[in-house]
Amino acid sequence: MCDNELINKIFSDFQKNLDQEQELRETIRTICKEVDQISREATTVLQVIHYNEAGIAPACGKARLLFEKAHDGYARLKDAVPPTDYFKYQDHWRFMTQRYCYLIALTIWLEKGILASHETMAEILGVSPVELKEGFHLDIEDYLIGLLTMCSELSRLAVNSVTRGDYERPLRISKFVMELNAGFRLLNLKNDHLRKRFDALKYDVKKIEEVVYDLSIRGLLPKGDADHGPEHEHK
Structure with a gap:
């Protein structure tokens, strides 16, 4: 050839x-x-x-x-x-x-x-x-990003639950997201996109804490939960 x-x-x-x-x-x-x-x-x-x-x-x-x-x-x-x-x-x-x-x-x-x-x-x-x-x-990273996206949706749900008079759900959301946040902090995240997405979780946590705190100071927490909301420093 x-x-x-x-x-x-x-x-x-x-x-x-x-x-x-x-x-x-x-x-x-x-x-x-x-x-x-x-x-x-x-x-x-x-x-x-x-x-x-x-x-x-x-x-x-x-x-x-x-x-x-x-x-x-x-x-x-x-x-x-x-x-x-x-x-x-x-x-x-x-x-x-x-x-x-x-x-x-x-x-x-x-x-x-x-x-x-x-x-x-x-x-x-x-x-x-x-x-x-x-x-x-x-892929585990896809799974983890899915969980982080869920946390953002739950922070939104916490706000909207209060709007329709459901004062118990934000407490359950707060407990769940705080536990997830603690779990994520155990990870050494090297993927840039995943790490940035995790960095945004702190804003979701803060948003949910503010919802629970607001319920607490307004006396709207379900009986027995009023003393178990997140601690806040009054400024």
């Missing part, structure tokens, strides 16, 4: 590989677009928690059904992405997955008042909970 033929073959193979990769990226983008749309629907469904107490349980039920649809979407992603290429294409679904982690964490807290574990979230999405060198899994 002459040099010209060899070069043509080499570059023809390159083009074939590029075409195949582009086709795979389009497939991944299409799946992610559909799965991301489901997350946006779930986000809209859960907004009811801020203005309708009676609508919280039904909203969680609807969100659960949407998570089942997302589970099917992640199954399609797992089938489409070669096991060795998870990190190569991760940016396509990273932010979408972080949103799902936030939505699942929020739903489980609203239902049971507990922290959704990494394993539970992975199970709901239908992916591996184990950090793998190869294969589709739930």
Whole structure:
């Protein structure tokens, strides 16, 4: 084979590989677009928690059904992405997955008042909970960012709960977020985006503390909790 033929073959193979990769990226983008749309629907469904107490349980039920649809979407992603290429294409679904982690964490807290574990979230999405060198899994950093986003939503919920006369929920939110904050402080965060997101948690904590403090000085805390609000220095 002459040099010209060899070069043509080499570059023809390159083009074939590029075409195949582009086709795979389009497939991944299409799946992610559909799965991301489901997350946006779930986000809209859960907004009811801020203005309708009676609508919280039904909203969680609807969100659960949407998570089942997302589970099917992640199954399609797992089938489409070669096991060795998870990190190569991760940016396509990273932010979408972080949103799902936030939505699942929020739903489980609203239902049971507990922290959704990494394993539970992975199970709901239908992916591996184990950090793998190869294969589709739930990245721990995505899980943690989801929890931090949930804290911001809970700080908003604390304010809106008071607006509609629910003075007990802010106390439960305060206790939960303070415990999460303590947990995050045990971590040595090296990811810049995650560390910056964690830095914002202190503002969520402060916002929730102010809500509880305001309830305390107005004498609106549920009986038995009036002496257990956060300590504040009066300035």
